Structures are given as structure tokens and as C-alpha cells.
Amino acid sequence: GAVVSQHPSWVICKSGTSVKIECRSLDFQATTMFWYRQFPKQSLMLMATSNEGSKATYEQGVEKDKFLINHASLTLSTLTVTSAHPEDSSFYICSAHTGGIYEQYFGPGTRLTVT
Amino acid sequence: GQNIDQPTEMTATEGAIVQINCTYQTSGFNGLFWYQQHAGEAPTFLSYNVLDGLEEKGRFSSFLSRSKGYSYLLLKELQMKDSASYLCAAMDSNYQLIWGAGTKLIIKP
Numbered sequence: 001g002a003v004v005s006q007h008p009s010w011v012i013c014k015s016g017t018s019v020k021i022e023c024r025s026l027d028f029q030a031t032t033m034f035w036y037r038q039f040p041k042q043s044l045m046l047m048a049t050s051n052e053g054s055k056a057t058y059e060q061g062v063e064k065d066k067f068l069i070n071h072a073s074l075t076l077s078t079l080t081v082t083s084a085h086p087e088d089s090s091f092y093i094c095s096a097h098t099g100g101i102y103e104q105y106f107g108p109g110t111r112l113t114v115t
Numbered sequence: 116g117q118n119i120d121q122p123t124e125m126t127a128t129e130g131a132i133v134q135i136n137c138t139y140q141t142s143g144f145n146g147l148f149w150y151q152q153h154a155g156e157a158p159t160f161l162s163y164n165v166l167d168g169l170e171e172k173g174r175f176s177s178f179l180s181r182s183k184g185y186s187y188l189l190l191k192e193l194q195m196k197d198s199a200s201y202l203c204a205a206m207d208s209n210y211q212l213i214w215g216a217g218t219k220l221i222i223k224p
Contacts, residue, residue, distance in 0.1 A: 042216065043202060043215060044158070044214050045214075046211075046212070049211070091155075093157045102145065102146055102210065103160055104212065105160070106158050108156065109155075109156065111155075
């Protein structure tokens with residue numbers, strides 16, 4: 001149980017375009033979903049926390065107009081990187097949390113390359 | 116401020132035992148997590164400690180001392196597949212995870 005999927009697993013896009021990444025909890029309802037970014041040889045950096053039906057809470061330094069997060073249902077959250085630039089190239093990972101349990105279940109990650 | 120410290124890299128021999136230490140400072144405390152992350156993959160959950168003491172789970176054990184702000188992950192009978200980064204994360208009073216930079220464990224034959 002507690003499986004989280006992400007789609008796509010990797011994507012290459014041109015500078016200036018937008019990319020949407022989906023995160024789904026497959027066998028449980030996720031009250032909270034987290035979006036992380038990880039650069040090579042660095043640890044996870046939390047970008048934002050989203051609760052179903054409400055606006056995401058962004059970490060300091062993360063542009064909410066650039067990284068659009070939608071948590072439309074208890075099983076789906078999306079991250080849209082708008083007007084992508086090469087410096088947005090990174091490994092984006094989502095995780096999901098269900099009420100009463102502290103453990104976060106991670107998706108497999110999406111590797112974004114902006115050319 | 117909130118902070119997690121763990122060694123950047125460790126090397127051990129196949130079949131041996133290795134202990135990865137982690138110290139933390141957080142605003143409030145709701146538990147300490149250890150995750151394993153292989154290169155290019157997402158983290159996978161290893162353990163969660165919220166009470167002092169040792170939790171054993173197969174070849175992996177995790178220890179917590181709340182008074183010292185200290186935890187360690189103990190890996191026994193090391194296998195080559197254990198080569199990975201090990202992430203320590205403490206949960207603060209807002210139930211937010213504060214992540215360490217990870218310890219890269221290199222296993223040699």
C-alpha cells in the first residue's frame with residue numbers, strides 16, 4: 001500500500017514553455033502533498049505544501065506565480081513550471097501524507113531538463 | 116534556527132557494520148525519520164523514531180536520544196546494494212520535515 005505515482009518520469013522542454021507534472025496517490029487519500037526539488041548531489045528542498053481544496057503554502061524564495069500548484073482532489077496534485085528556464089532543470093519529487101500518520105510517501109520523481 | 120547535521124560521505128566494507136550519525140535542532144519535535152535514496156531515484160522510508168531508544172528492523176536499526184538531539188542509523192551485514200545516500204529528517208512542531216543534506220554511503224567489496 002501507500003503508493004505514489006508521478007507523471008511524466010522525465011521531460012525535456014524548450015526554454016519559455018510550461019510543463020505540468022502530476023502526482024497521484026494510488027491507494028490512499030492524501031490530505032497533504034509536498035513538492036520538493038533536488039539538484040545534483042544536494043538534499044531535498046521543500047518547495048511547497050498543498051492541502052486538498054486550498055491554496056498551496058510556498059517556502060521562502062519559491063515563486064508561486066512560476067510554480068503553480070493545484071491540489072484538486074485527495075488523490076491528485078499538479079505542479080506546473082511556467083516559462084521554464086534552464087536553471088529550472090532539476091529532479092522534482094512529490095510526496096503525500098495521510099492524516100494521523102507522519103510518514104511521507106514519495107513518488108518516483110520527475111527529471112526536468114530545460115534546453 | 117533549525118538545522119540537521121550528518122556526515123557528507125562514509126565508506127564501509129561489504130559484510131561489515133556502519134553507523135551514520137545525525138544531530139538535529141528544531142522548533143519542537145515530532146519525530147526523526149531516516150530515508151534511503153539511490154542515485155536518480157526518490158527517497159524510500161526506512162525508519163521513524165519519536166521515543167528514545169533503539170528500533171530494529173532487519174539489518175537496519177535506528178536510535179534516538181531526544182535529550183541530546185541525536186540519532187543514528189545502524190546498517191549490519193552490508194551489501195553492495197546498500198550503496199546509497201541516507202537522509203536524516205526531523206519533524207518540527209508544525210509537522211514539517213527538516214532535511215539533512217544526506218550521507219553518501221560507499222560500500223567496497
